[in-house]
Each structure stands twice: as structure tokens, then as C-alpha cells.
Amino acid sequence: MKLADLQKIAEQEVDFQRAYKYRINVCCSSGCMPLGALKVLEAFEKAVKEFGVEKECKVARTGCPGTCSVGPVVVVEPGDYLYQNVTPEKAREIVRDHIVLGLPAKDLLYSNEQFFKKQKRLVLRNAGKIDPYRIQDYIAMGGYSALVKCLATMTPQGVIYEVMTSGLRGRGGAGFPTGQKWSLVARAHGSPKYIVANLDEGDPGVFANRTLAEADPHAILEGMAIAAFAVGAEKGYIYIRAEYPLAIQTLQRAITQARSMSLLGNNILETSFKFDVELRLGAGAFVAGEETAILASVEGRRAMPRPRPPYPANSGLWGKPTLIQNVETLANIPLIIMNGGLWFSKIGTPKCTGTKCFSLTGKVNTPGLIEVPMGITLREVIFDIGGGVQKDRKFKAVLVGGPSGGCIPETHIDQPIDYESLKNLGAIMGSGGIVVLDDQSCMVDTAKFFTEFCVDESCGKCTPCRVGLTKIKGIYDAITQGNGRMEDITVLEKTSVYIRDASLCGLGQTAPNPVLTTLRYFKDEYIQHIKDKKCPAGRCFKTKEGEQ
Amino acid sequence: MSKEDNRRMLLEKALKEYDFQASALLEILHKAQSIYGYLSKDLLMDIAQSLHLPPSTVFGVATFYSFFNLTKPGEHIVTGCLGTACYVKGSEQIMQAIEREFNVKRGGTTADGKLSLFVTRCIGACALSPAIIVDDEVIGKATKEVVIERIKQLLGGSNQ
Amino acid sequence: MSALTVKLKIDNIEVEVPEGTTILKAARDNGIEIPTLCSLEGLTNYGGCRLCLVEVKGAPKLFPACTTPVSAGMEVITNSEQLREYRKMTIQLLLSERTHVCSVCVANDHCELQSLANKLGVDHSIFERNWTRKEIDSSHDFLVIDRNRCILCTRCIRVCDEIEGVHTLDLKQRGRKAEVIMDLDEDWVNSCSCTSCRKCAKVCPVGAIYIEGEPITRTKNKDVAEFILTRRQRK
Numbered sequence: 008m009k010l011a012d013l014q015k016i017a018e019q020e021v022d023f024q025r026a027y028k029y030r031i032n033v034c035c036s037s038g039c040m041p042l043g044a045l046k047v048l049e050a051f052e053k054a055v056k057e058f059g060v061e062k063e064c065k066v067a068r069t070g071c072p073g074t075c076s077v078g079p080v081v082v083v084e085p086g087d088y089l090y091q092n093v094t095p096e097k098a099r100e101i102v103r104d105h106i107v108l109g110l111p112a113k114d115l116l117y118s119n120e121q122f123f124k125k126q127k128r129l130v131l132r133n134a135g136k137i138d139p140y141r142i143q144d145y146i147a148m149g150g151y152s153a154l155v156k157c158l159a160t161m162t163p164q165g166v167i168y169e170v171m172t173s174g175l176r177g178r179g180g181a182g183f184p185t186g187q188k189w190s191l192v193a194r195a196h197g198s199p200k201y202i203v204a205n206l207d208e209g210d211p212g213v214f215a216n217r218t219l220a221e222a223d224p225h226a227i228l229e230g231m232a233i234a235a236f237a238v239g240a241e242k243g244y245i246y247i248r249a250e251y252p253l254a255i256q257t258l259q260r261a262i263t264q265a266r267s268m269s270l271l272g273n274n275i276l277e278t279s280f281k282f283d284v285e286l287r288l289g290a291g292a293f294v295a296g297e298e299t300a301i302l303a304s305v306e307g308r309r310a311m312p313r314p315r316p317p318y319p320a321n322s323g324l325w326g327k328p329t330l331i332q333n334v335e336t337l338a339n340i341p342l343i344i345m346n347g348g349l350w351f352s353k354i355g356t357p358k359c360t361g362t363k364c365f366s367l368t369g370k371v372n373t374p375g376l377i378e379v380p381m382g383i384t385l386r387e388v389i390f391d392i393g394g395g396v397q398k399d400r401k402f403k404a405v406l407v408g409g410p411s412g413g414c415i416p417e418t419h420i421d422q423p424i425d426y427e428s429l430k431n432l433g434a435i436m437g438s439g440g441i442v443v444l445d446d447q448s449c450m451v452d453t454a455k456f457f458t459e460f461c462v463d464e465s466c467g468k469c470t471p472c473r474v475g476l477t478k479i480k481g482i483y484d485a486i487t488q489g490n491g492r493m494e495d496i497t498v499l500e501k502t503s504v505y506i507r508d509a510s511l512c513g514l515g516q517t518a519p520n521p522v523l524t525t526l527r528y529f530k531d532e533y534i535q536h537i538k539d540k541k542c543p544a545g546r547c548f549k550t551k552e553g554e555q
Numbered sequence: 556m557s558k559e560d561n562r563r564m565l566l567e568k569a570l571k572e573y574d575f576q577a578s579a580l581l582e583i584l585h586k587a588q589s590i591y592g593y594l595s596k597d598l599l600m601d602i603a604q605s606l607h608l609p610p611s612t613v614f615g616v617a618t619f620y621s622f623f624n625l626t627k628p629g630e631h632i633v634t635g636c637l638g639t640a641c642y643v644k645g646s647e648q649i650m651q652a653i654e655r656e657f658n659v660k661r662g663g664t665t666a667d668g669k670l671s672l673f674v675t676r677c678i679g680a681c682a683l684s685p686a687i688i689v690d691d692e693v694i695g696k697a698t699k700e701v702v703i704e705r706i707k708q709l710l711g712g713s714n715q
Numbered sequence: 716m717s718a719l720t721v722k723l724k725i726d727n728i729e730v731e732v733p734e735g736t737t738i739l740k741a742a743r744d745n746g747i748e749i750p751t752l753c754s755l756e757g758l759t760n761y762g763g764c765r766l767c768l769v770e771v772k773g774a775p776k777l778f779p780a781c782t783t784p785v786s787a788g789m790e791v792i793t794n795s796e797q798l799r800e801y802r803k804m805t806i807q808l809l810l811s812e813r814t815h816v817c818s819v820c821v822a823n824d825h826c827e828l829q830s831l832a833n834k835l836g837v838d839h840s841i842f843e844r845n846w847t848r849k850e851i852d853s854s855h856d857f858l859v860i861d862r863n864r865c866i867l868c869t870r871c872i873r874v875c876d877e878i879e880g881v882h883t884l885d886l887k888q889r890g891r892k893a894e895v896i897m898d899l900d901e902d903w904v905n906s907c908s909c910t911s912c913r914k915c916a917k918v919c920p921v922g923a924i925y926i927e928g929e930p931i932t933r934t935k936n937k938d939v940a941e942f943i944l945t946r947r948q949r950k
Contacts, residue, residue: 037693041680211676290621469765470765481843596899
């Protein structure tokens with residue numbers, strides 16, 4: 008296939024889609040499937056036939072528009088009318104009212120307009136709009152034209168220059184400048200070179216990468232192919248959690264389609280460029296998301312991190328130069344190539360460009376998957392997009408960055424979201440989990456919960472993480488069972504700082520964040536637990552039934 | 556052909572697909588578990604021999620990752636999500652209720668071998684929290700009552 | 716060996732070492748002692764115990780001396796107040812992880828963990844001790860493993876794989892549940908690959924693997940890996 012062929016496919020597909028006056032996008036991703044999305048899809052197909060409007064209305068199976076709490080959701084175009092809690096019966100009603108009579112069924116529409124207003128969807132540009140099973144849908148939206156542009160008109164250095172100009176930083180958590188990483192791998196000696204796309208979204212409470220893979224798999228593949236062209240890699244692996252069967256299936260299909268259209272494989276688009284992608288399944292280990300642990304896992308070993316240097320850019324998979332990149336980072340790449348790095352650098356804040364996907368969960372009114380420009384405040388995310396705290400309860404804290412993130416109190420939620428300010432608050436960007444806690448949550452219990460998580464997920468290689476976290480957990484057990492002592496607070500603090508500084512990898516280094524932030528912002532709750540043996544939220548001091 | 560032969564053939568096919576590469580160990584373990592339901596010691600030894608890996612390495616990998624089962628699970632499998640979002644919304648309480656109702660501990664199987672109870676850390680269904688998986692069905696926004704009812708239905712069904 | 720050398724400062728002493736040398740070796744070759752546990756000459760470096768952490772001027776993080784190569788102009792501090800404090804914490808944690816009671820241990824007076832505790836001035840522990848009661852495997856003719864004393868340094872696993880070449884030993888599980896195993900977690904006597912070469916017992920820094928009836932001073936031999944490796948390479 009050549010460039011001209013790709014354009015032809017795009018034109019044909021656009022014409023094909025224009026022939027329809029309406030398009031009904033039924034979300035069939037992991038969020039809506041358990042709620043009966045497939046039955047809804049069937050009902051729409053049936054209803055369209057029943058009313059004889061199948062020539063003017065296309066029913067499409069799509070990914071997720073983000074409003075996972077009110078699924079199954081359906082979007083009717085044009086006009087982006089979003090229907091919530093759709094049932095097969097309601098499907099018929101929607102076709103009758105909206106398509107046949109031309110009157111949107113108002114009482115079934117999604118109510119929180121704010122949910123979309125403050126978002127900026129770049130990475131999720133196609134999520135909920137295209138059929139992830141059809142590569143033609145992606146091509147019609149301009150897909151793979153960035154790869155064509157690279158191969159036809161750009162040099163690898165030129166591509167890296169654009170990415171550097173964009174200011175894009177790694178979305179996996181640490182925020183390392185992407186362009187700089189590419190340049191390191193491009194200059195590294197050794198061949199072959201590899202790319203590993205990280206889709207091991209192990210943070211509990213986060214589902215952004217899964218949604219991306221289920222809704223727009225080709226954006227990830229195109230980003231990988233461009234990265235491969237830039238750094239000189241021939242082989243890529245997508246490391247994905249085995250817990251994501253639908254995402255695995257969607258990506259596998261996408262890879263097969265891309266291969267058949269010579270967008271992956273040898274002689275891509277009839278050039279000498281070759282690149283192929285394989286999936287590797289994780290198997291339930293949070294630590295495998297760490298750079299050097301993911302390499303061990305792709306090589307089929309225990310996912311134990313190793314000290315750096317050597318850095319993976321010089322010595323990664325099988326000792327060869329390897330680019331490891333989160334899939335969200337990669338999905339940004341086609342946009343940067345098409346619109347230029349300068350365009351991208353103007354989105355977000357000067358130091359922190361672009362957007363970030365967040366999984367907004369916990370006690371908010373409208374949880375879901377959102378994408379916002381960097382620099383937005385946590386308050387806007389929670390109270391505007393999230394619609395505030397459920398049942399009008401009092402906001403207490405927000406947990407940003409997953410199990411190794413930090414608990415931020417209300418006094419600090421007006422800070423703009425970027426890598427640096429979150430770090431200053433004691434939290435991390437992580438892979439983008441935002442969990443809202445109300446006054447029924449106990450901060451001591453919350454910190455204990457995350458410590459337990461990290462104890463279970465520690466690989467056991469280094470002493471601070473393996474033993475230190477276990478000791479911290481023991482102290483929490485004592486405090487929440489009424490056996491705490493005031494000295495425990497000092498030991499918690501001292502041990503946490505030690506674990507942060509002395510641990511081998513990112514898991515250990517960030518695991519004490521929940522401990523340190525709750526001690527920093529909610530120390531009085533610890534004191535109440537220890538001195539008065541009281542839990543303000545009423546969660547602790549219960550003998551748990553059914554537990555050993 | 557017996558069932559056992561058939562399963563070994565499927566495993567052989569997977570081994571060949573991955574060209575007996577040591578780096579495919581995780582993929583092979585996934586495949587083996589989906590074919591046999593769990594990874595017995597005999598099976599692990601077989602895989603170690605096929606991939607020319609030390610048995611201790613194979614055992615080390617199989618036990619490092621929590622996705623792999625080394626013991627035979629029950630007829631029906633209930634997995635509770637204890638990820639952040641689900642925990643905040645009370646999945647722990649549901650798990651305790653299941654443990655009480657069916658007299659099974661997490662990680663274990665009932666005495667009659669009918670029901671296994673497992674814990675997972677986030678299946679990514681956070682907006683549907685709390686989520687409990689009963690066999691292959693995800694029950695979103697779960698409550699004690701709904702989940703226990705569903706399990707009872709399943710257990711009742713398998714008795715007939 | 717590369718002929719190129721690198722100049723750097725360790726504890727304000729100017730030293731010159733071949734390119735690619737680790738900080739640990741550069742320090743030791745110049746008479747500067749850095750405490751270690753998991754590291755052993757002749758075996759690949761592991762970087763797990765975190766005792767050998769050092770400060771590098773200008774870097775926000777600490778680096779393990781055993782795995783970090785030197786670079787030109789580097790200024791390394793091996794013995795600051797903070798590092799001494801952290802080393803004490805590491806020893807305290809290891810001592811409180813499992814059942815370490817020196818007076819009833821085969822390795823008493825010949826234990827690297829014990830001697831480091833003395834040397835670093837660990838006179839108490841702020842952590843509650845965890846008395847594990849794991850079964851001792853004495854099924855083998857003469858080799859014994861008491862996992863209650865294991866500190867998971869993996870020296871035995873590495874010597875078994877890299878020097879003896881059989882890879883009988885490995886780790887199972889992860890985190891605090893990790894254990895050293897033989898083959899498919901068999902009793903030692905049932906191991907199909909063990910050659911009974913004793914090297915695991917020789918390099919064990921504590922009393923976790925030992926030889927029944929043999930004085931510990933005769934068993935322990937920290938240099939065995941390096942001894943074999945250098946001679947193997949000269950052949």
C-alpha cells in the first residue's frame with residue numbers, strides 16, 4: 008500500500024459515512040459491557056430496521072466516551088447527544104424519537120454538561136467516535152497520515168525535533184521529557200533496538216490506558232511506529248495486563264489489520280522501513296510497570312527491578328537499546344507530527360504541555376474517564392467535571408497518583424495540576440488516578456490500605472521496601488486496633504523517609520507517599536486514634552469478622 | 556483421542572508458536588493455565604523441560620505473578636476487586652459477607668470444591684465500583700444481596 | 716581491561732581507576748571500606764540489600780556502590796551522618812524480619828550480619844521483631860537450610876547458577892513471602908538437579924545454609940566464587 012491508497016481509503020470511508028444522516032455510537036468497552044451494552048447494540052440494530060431507517064442511520068460499535076458511571080451510554084451524531092443508562096427498550100424509544108421524529112429524547116440525556124465542557128480530548132480524540140475494530144474508521148479520522156508524513160517527508164532527527172519542541176513528557180508517571188528519551192535511544196549503540204509500550208496499568212483505580220486501547224488501538228500502534236522510525240527500532244512489544252481481555256482482543260485485531268495493510272511489518276507503505284508489534288501479557292504484578300521490571304517480564308522472568316545505570320536507553324531488552332513509553336504518551340505522537348510540536352507546546356502550561364487522562368473515581372457524582380489540559384486545578388476536576396461529592400457530603404481529601412500517590416486536603420486543591428506542583432504537595436502524577444474521599448473515609452485507614460497494597464506488591468528484592476513497608480503495616484495494624492503509641496508517629500515518619508530514599512525502584516521510593524501526606528495534612532487523626540482510641544469516620548477499632 | 560492428549564497437543568502447539576523460546580515463559584504459563592485450569596507441578600516440570608529452563612526458575616516465575624493458580628480452583632470462581640475505588644465503595648464488606656455466607660476464605664475453596672474466592676487488585680471497572688466477578692460475569696455497583704443471590708443461583712444450578 | 720582511566724573523588728580523596736569500575740571496587744582498591752551484604756566478588760551484582768548506598772554530589776538520589784560505575788569528575792561520599800543512619804536502619808530491619816537469635820545460631824561469631832551490626836553500632840531496634848517459625852529442611856545428607864535466618868541476599872542462588880552452573884536454587888513468591896527454593900519447591904533430598912557442591916553454604920553470609928556436623932569456620936569461604944571464576948577465565 009502506498010500513500011495515495013491510504014488517502015483513497017480515507018475518502019471512500021468519509022463518503023460512506025456521509026451517506027448516513029445519523030450515526031448511533033454504542034459504547035461497548037469494559038465499562039458498559041457488564042451493564043448489557045451488547046444487548047443495547049442489538050436493540051438499536053433491530054429498531055433501525057423496524058422503523059426502516061437503516062439507510063440514513065448507521066449503528067456503530069465504539070469505545071468509551073468516558074461517562075462510565077451511567078452506562079450503557081450511547082452517543083447520537085450529529086450533535087453529540089449522549090444518552091445514559093440505555094436499555095434495549097429505551098433504544099427503541101431513542102430511534103423512534105431522535106431518528107424518525109428528529110426530536111432528541113430529552114429525559115434520557117446525560118445531565119452533567121460540565122463533564123465535557125472543561126475537558127480537552129487529544130489522546131481520547133477518537134474514543135467513543137470510531138469503531139475500534141475497523142481500521143477504516145481510524146483512517147477516515149486522519150489516522151496513519153502522521154506515519155505517512157514521517158516516512159515521506161521527514162528524517163528521524165526531524166521527528167525527534169518536533170517531539171522535543173512539543174515539550175511532551177512521559178505520561179507513565181515520572182514525567183521524563185519524551186524527545187530527550189528518544190534522542191538517547193536514537194544515539195545509543197547496539198542493534199536491534201526495541202520499543203516497549205507500557206500498558207500494565209496496575210494502579211488500582213485507574214483505567215485510562217485500558218479505555219484508550221479499547222477505543223482507539225491504532226493510535227497506539229501509529230505512535231509506536233513513528234517512535235520506531237525516529238529511534239531506529241524494528242520490533243515493539245505492548246506489555247498489557249492479562250486482566251484486560253477486551254483491550255487485548257482489540258489490540259490483537261488492530262495489529263492484524265495494520266499488518267494486512269502494510270502499516271506494520273516489512274516495507275511499510277512501500278518504503279524500506281520495517282517495524283512489527285507483538286503483545287506480551289502481564290500476570291498480576293504491580294511492580295511490572297516499573298521500567299526495568301517490565302523488561303524482565305517481557306523477557307519471561309520474575310518482574311524484579313534492577314539498579315540503573317545502565318539505563319534501558321542503552322541497555323534494555325536483552326541488553327539492547329530500548330525505548331519504554333507509556334501508551335498515553337505514544338497516542339499523543341500522531342497529533343504532534345500532524346500539527347507540529349509548537350502547536351502542542353501551547354496546550355497546558357509552559358513546563359507541562361498537553362493534556363492528561365485521569366480516572367476520576369471515589370465519592371464523586373459523575374465518575375469516569377476524563378482528559379484535561381495540564382494546569383487545570385483539582386477543584387475544577389472534582390467539583391465541575393466530577394459534579395461534586397456524592398450525596399452532598401463533605402469533601403475531605405483527594406488521592407492523586409494511585410497507591411503511591413498522596414492524599415491532598417481541601418486547602419491545597421486550588422493548585423494547578425502538573426508534575427512539579429503535585430510533587431510539592433507530596434503526591435505524584437502517577438498513571439492518573441484521582442480518588443475522591445468524603446468525611447466517611449478515615450485517613451489512617453486509607454494510608455493503611457495503600458501500605459497493604461504496596462506490601463503485597465513489593466517484589467522483595469530490596470530491604471527497605473520488603474521489610475520496611477511490612478513494619479509500617481504492622482504499626483498501622485496496632486494503631487487501628489487500639490494498640491498505638493505516640494512514638495509510633497515518629498517511627499512511621501522516620502521509616503517512610505528511609506524507604507523513600509533507600510529503595511531500589513520507583514515502587515519503594517513512592518510507596519510511603521500516602522503515609523507521609525496523611526501525616527502531613529491529617530496528623531490530628533493519628534493522634535485521635537492513638538490517644539483517644541477514636542476513629543472520627545468510624546472505620547477502625549472494629550474486629551473484622553471473617554478475617555483471620 | 557482422550558482429553559488429556561488433546562490438552563497436551565494444545566500446549567505443544569503454543570510451545571511451537573513461540574518457538575520454544577525461554578522469553579515466552581509467561582505466555583506459555585498463561586496458555587497452560589487456560590488449557591488445564593491451573594498449573595500443577597507436573598505441568599510446570601513439563602514446561603521447564605520443553606523450554607530448557609531450570610525447574611526453580613519456572614516455579615519462581617509462576618509464583619511471582621498472582622494471576623497464576625498452582626492449586627485446583629473450585630467449580631465456580633468469585634473474584635472480588637479490592638482496588639482503591641472498590642475499597643472506598645465497600646467491596647471489603649461484600650467480601651466479608653461472602654466469606655461468612657459460604658464459609659470460604661479468600662484465596663481458598665469451599666470444602667465441597669464448588670466455590671473458590673479470590674481477590675484482585677483492580678480490574679479497571681472503577682466507575683462501576685464496587686465490582687465483583689462471578690465466573691466470567693462482572694457485577695458492577697454490587698451489593699451483598701445481589702452477589703450472594705447470584706452465587707446461590709450458580710451453586711444451586713450445579714447441584715442439579 | 717580497558718586502558719582508559721577515570722579520575723574521581725571518594726570521600727575527598729582523589730583516585731584514579733579503570734573506566735567501568737564500580738564505585739565499590741574503586742573505593743576498596745583505595746582502602747576505603749563500604750559495608751556490603753548481598754554483593755560478593757565473583758558473582759553478578761544484585762543491588763538488593765542497600766547497605767552500600769552512597770551519595771554522589773549533585774545527584775538527588777542515593778546510589779548503590781556495588782552496581783554504579785564511576786564517571787569522570789564524580790564526587791562520592793561514602794560515610795555521611797545520613798548514610799550511617801540509613802545503614803543502621805537496614806540492619807535493624809533485617810534483624811527484625813525473621814528469627815535472628817545470635818546465641819543459638821550456627822554462625823554465631825562468624826556471621827556477616829552480626830558483625831555489621833556490631834561495626835555499625837546497632838545497639839537496639841526500633842522495630843517490633845517478627846519471630847517466624849518456618850520448618851527447617853534437613854532432609855539432605857549434610858546440607859541444611861533454615862529459612863528463619865535467611866536475609867534473601869540471593870548469594871546462594873547466584874553461586875549455584877553462575878559458578879556451579881546448575882541453577883537448583885531460585886526464589887519463589889514475592890515481597891515478604893519470598894523464599895529460597897530447590898527446583899519445584901522440593902525438599903532438598905528430592906532435588907533432581909542439586910550436585911551437593913556446598914557452594915551455597917560457603918557463601919551464605921548468615922546461618923541460613925550450613926553443613927551439618929562441620930564447624931562453620933571450615934564451611935564459610937567468601938572467596939570461593941572469585942577463586943573459581945578467575946581460574947576459569949584464565950583457561
